[in-house]
Amino acid sequence: MAVLPPNVSQQQFDTAIDRLKSVVGDEWVFTSDADIHAYRDHFSYIKDEPNELIPCAAVGPDSVEQVQAIVRIANEFQIPLYSISTGKNFAYGGPSPNVRGSLTVDLKRMDRVLEVDDKRNFALVEPGVSYIDLYNYIQERGLKVWIDTPDPGWGSPIGNALDHGIGYTLGPYRDHFSAHCGMEVVLPDGEILRTGMGAMPASDSWQEYKHGFGPDPAGLFGQGNFGIVTKMGFRLMPQPEHWRNGLITVPRRRDFIPMVDTVNYLTDLGMIGEPWYSGGLQALMNNTEFAEAANNFNEEEMDRQALAAGLPSWRVELQFYGSEGTTLANWEYAKELMARNIPGVQFTDGESLPVPLTDEQIQKSSTPYESSMRRNITQGRPGLGIWYMTGRTDFNPNAWNETHIGLFSLVGRSGEAVFKAQRDFADISKRLDMPGFFPNSLAGPVNWYQNSFLMGNGFGAAKGNSPQQKKDATILLRRLLEENAKLGYGDYRAPPILQDDVADQYSFNNNILRRFNEKLKNAIDPNGIISPGRAGIWPEAYADLRGSHRED
Amino acid sequence: MGLTLLATTYTAYAQDSAAVARGKAKFDHSCAPCHGKGAGDDGRESLPGTYSLKIKYGETLPAALEDRTDLTSEVISVFVRMGAWSMPPFRKTELSDAEIDDIAAYFAVSSRAGN
Numbered sequence: 239m240a241v242l243p244p245n246v247s248q249q250q251f252d253t254a255i256d257r258l259k260s261v262v263g264d265e266w267v268f269t270s271d272a273d274i275h276a277y278r279d280h281f282s283y284i285k286d287e288p289n290e291l292i293p294c295a296a297v298g299p300d301s302v303e304q305v306q307a308i309v310r311i312a313n314e315f316q317i318p319l320y321s322i323s324t325g326k327n328f329a330y331g332g333p334s335p336n337v338r339g340s341l342t343v344d345l346k347r348m349d350r351v352l353e354v355d356d357k358r359n360f361a362l363v364e365p366g367v368s369y370i371d372l373y374n375y376i377q378e379r380g381l382k383v384w385i386d387t388p389d390p391g392w393g394s395p396i397g398n399a400l401d402h403g404i405g406y407t408l409g410p411y412r413d414h415f416s417a418h419c420g421m422e423v424v425l426p427d428g429e430i431l432r433t434g435m436g437a438m439p440a441s442d443s444w445q446e447y448k449h450g451f452g453p454d455p456a457g458l459f460g461q462g463n464f465g466i467v468t469k470m471g472f473r474l475m476p477q478p479e480h481w482r483n484g485l486i487t488v489p490r491r492r493d494f495i496p497m498v499d500t501v502n503y504l505t506d507l508g509m510i511g512e513p514w515y516s517g518g519l520q521a522l523m524n525n526t527e528f529a530e531a532a533n534n535f536n537e538e539e540m541d542r543q544a545l546a547a548g549l550p551s552w553r554v555e556l557q558f559y560g561s562e563g564t565t566l567a568n569w570e571y572a573k574e575l576m577a578r579n580i581p582g583v584q585f586t587d588g589e590s591l592p593v594p595l596t597d598e599q600i601q602k603s604s605t606p607y608e609s610s611m612r613r614n615i616t617q618g619r620p621g622l623g624i625w626y627m628t629g630r631t632d633f634n635p636n637a638w639n640e641t642h643i644g645l646f647s648l649v650g651r652s653g654e655a656v657f658k659a660q661r662d663f664a665d666i667s668k669r670l671d672m673p674g675f676f677p678n679s680l681a682g683p684v685n686w687y688q689n690s691f692l693m694g695n696g697f698g699a700a701k702g703n704s705p706q707q708k709k710d711a712t713i714l715l716r717r718l719l720e721e722n723a724k725l726g727y728g729d730y731r732a733p734p735i736l737q738d739d740v741a742d743q744y745s746f747n748n749n750i751l752r753r754f755n756e757k758l759k760n761a762i763d764p765n766g767i768i769s770p771g772r773a774g775i776w777p778e779a780y781a782d783l784r785g786s787h788r789e790d
Numbered sequence: 791m792g793l794t795l796l797a798t799t800y801t802a803y804a805q806d807s808a809a810v811a812r813g814k815a816k817f818d819h820s821c822a823p824c825h826g827k828g829a830g831d832d833g834r835e836s837l838p839g840t841y842s843l844k845i846k847y848g849e850t851l852p853a854a855l856e857d858r859t860d861l862t863s864e865v866i867s868v869f870v871r872m873g874a875w876s877m878p879p880f881r882k883t884e885l886s887d888a889e890i891d892d893i894a895a896y897f898a899v900s901s902r903a904g905n
């Protein structure tokens with residue numbers, strides 16, 4: 239299984255390994271198959287194939303100085319590096335690199351919480367600090383700030399933000415990369431850069447003003463390959479005193495349009511947390527007449543049947559953070575606006591609870607109405623309950639969803655845009671003969687990012703876990719990305735095997751964005767050693783590997 | 791002679807209980823979010839590791855790792871280093887071999903006390 243970095247001889251490699259050991263200590267350089275196994279993607283689409291994305295070795299530094307030394311060695315021996323923070327990027331490649339034979343820089347040992355301030359509301363952390371760690375740190379000290387956690391809590395603020403991950407509380411905190419404030423980066427030549435006010439040595443505002451002066455290069459390090467991030471600041475939400483939720487339902491399909499407009503209004507005034515949209519008619523799918531109407535986007539017939547069954551066409555669950563009084567006032571205002579805009583709209587009061595919620599209150603997330611909201615993450619409580627999605631179920635005791643892959647496309651933040659996307663996705667999946675779980679006319683958006691909708695597509699492309707089925711699925715997903723792009727649907731994130739394909743979607747002016755990034759890449763990283771290929775950015779040194787996964 | 795024996799036993803016991811305490815702390819931090827007992831953190835019937843093992847073993851073995859008497863350090867190592875079904879493998883930077891020993895020491899106690 240042992241693999242070497244591209245174009246590096248065994249002898250050079252052995253020398254490099256010795257040098258790495260002298261930097262971090264023998265114990266923290268991993269070269270055996272057994273140790274490297276944990277750096278493979280457990281959910282890989284190309285597991286055990288000759289092109290599986292396996293590193294040549296892994297190294298676990300404990301300090302910024304060690305990271306600098308590793309980068310210098312990599313330059314000297316021309317070994318591509320791939321850095322991970324907590325390495326839990328499952329559904330997007332796990333800890334595996336873009337280039338087979340890369341040296342994985344595992345930053346887990348750098349796990350210090352450097353500062354949490356609950357008056358100025360920020361944290362400064364190292365890459366190995368997980369959401370669970372940061373949460374525990376805050377709880378142990380009784381600090382009055384929240385974190386905004388992605389569903390699996392074992393990932394890290396830094397790793398997650400650097401892949402543009404998302405969470406579930408108030409808008410500005412849900413977009414984890416945007417909520418960062420100030421970073422420290424080891425550049426491809428081993429120098430240390432600090433962004434924002436970090437560039438001014440005596441500044442007290444590193445975690446409070448991220449732009450500094452002049453162009454802010456921070457964006458280059460998110461889904462980029464311009465350096466290894468060793469510290470990052472994050473804005474934190476102050477712990478609210480109260481939380482409340484409520485359900486809004488509308489009778490007709492087209493009511494979704496004013497529903498979204500109204501929610502957007504409340505969202506952008508900062509009055510609500512993440513709204514959870516869902517279709518209300520899934521239960522009618524057992525009825526063949528309804529199923530036919532839904533599959534054919536026969537809106538009149540869908541409305542007629544919804545009315546006859548007494549079911550709402552759409553639901554949105556709202557949540558409010560603040561005091562008992564302000565959350566009530568905002569909920570009343572939401573009702574007033576909706577009633578003004580949508581005849582027949584109905585409301586169900588949810589719960590009104592002082593923060594922090596008890597475990598029991600969090601676990602009873604379906605009171606007083608059936609709710610799809612995962613209440614733990616709306617409270618910034620990190621955990622791993624979501625892992626149920628990947629494994630055995632009562633229905634399928636042998637289920638292991640090895641092909642869980644998170645393809646989500648950007649869709650305009652309006653009811654009209656969602657309706658158009660539903661038809662477009664239905665059309666594409668018919669043309670590509672993709673298996674689908676649900677009729678597209680019932681699929682709703684997620685509003686993870688405050689200012690945009692994402693809609694899942696591509697789930698269920700794999701008909702099973704066999705190598706051939708995975709290969710077929712990968713080919714299908716590539717075509718799906720191509721077709722989506724023609725209609726303007728771009729993806730926000732992808733595993734390494736699909737990153738070239740997603741980068742292709744962003745093709746304005748002959749892919750100037752990628753050409754620009756690659757010009758920078760070649761200038762800043764002449765040996766191309768930092769995560770070559772990540773986000774489709776290929777330095778000259780490895781340019782022949784662009785798209786190499788397409789030859790599967 | 792007797793005193794020496796007593797002292798040795800005492801030291802072994804002290805080391806043991808330190809290992810158990812470390813093992814419990816590591817388990818709570820790194821394993822319990824999937825393998826804990828009781829309801830799931832999101833209100834589901836149970837946490838995903840516990841749930842999965844209940845389906846895997848039915849009545850033949852306890853679903854909660856803390857109730858298992860068969861999980862020696864060697865056995866745990868195989869599962870956590872190789873990965874087990876939907877549980878991905880753990881790297882040495884996040885879970886050392888010594889910490890696996892500690893977790894085994896904890897299970898040896900928790901599986902006795904728990905029932």
Ligand SMILES: Cc1cc2nc3c(=O)[nH]c(=O)nc-3n(C[C@H](O)[C@H](O)[C@H](O)COP(=O)(O)OP(=O)(O)OC[C@H]3O[C@@H](n4cnc5c(N)ncnc54)[C@H](O)[C@@H]3O)c2cc1C
Pocket residue numbers: 321322323324325326327328329330332333345365387388389390392393394395396397398399400401402403404405465466467468624625627628642769772
């Ligand atoms: C069931 C399920 C549910 C999920 N739910 C969510 C969710 O709600 N929200 C969400 O955002 N994601 C979700 N994910 C995806 C993923 O699990 C998380 O985003 C996870 O937090 C990413 O792993 P990590 O934080 O350990 O990052 P890492 O794996 O450490 O990093 C991710 C990538 O960023 C880059 N990187 C990391 N650290 C550095 C560094 N220091 N310097 C330079 N580059 C670096 C690397 O390319 C790395 O591969 C889900 C996945 C599954 C399977």
